[in-house]
Amino acid sequence: MPVILGQVEMDDLAKKLAKMRFNRAKAHVRSLDKKGKLDIFRVVVGANQWHTKYTLPTLGLQIILVERREETGSPNHLGFRRTRFRYVEARVEPIPDKVRERLIEKADDAAAV
Numbered sequence: 001m002p003v004i005l006g007q008v009e010m011d012d013l014a015k016k017l018a019k020m021r022f023n024r025a026k027a028h029v030r031s032l033d034k035k036g037k038l039d040i041f042r043v044v045v046g047a048n049q050w051h052t053k054y055t056l057p058t059l060g061l062q063i064i065l066v067e068r069r070e071e072t073g074s075p076n077h078l079g080f081r082r083t084r085f086r087y088v089e090a091r092v093e094p095i096p097d098k099v100r101e102r103l104i105e106k107a108d109d110a111a112a113v
Helices: 007-019 022-032 097-112
Strands: 037-044 049-056 061-072 082-094
Touching (some): 007 082, 022 049, 022 061
Antiparallel strands (some): 061 082
């Protein structure tokens, strides 16, 4: 049964994750829930915005780590510039009901086998 976090706890977690570096934030998210799952990794959303999304079924949360793509330095002989990703924010949201139902069904199916 998932532990339901209130909006205040979710905001506090988002602020805590936003203060960390990207790799540390990923490790912290993975440590929150043993059944946690990486849904997407650096999928582009909008212009120069990249998302990494984790689903934590035990806590009933989805955590999205947002990065911005930046080009740095001068172009090389082919005209390309170096790319780096800057971690800018974390979003913590409750899992939508349909996704939660699907996760519960999967867990029940796995327990039956």
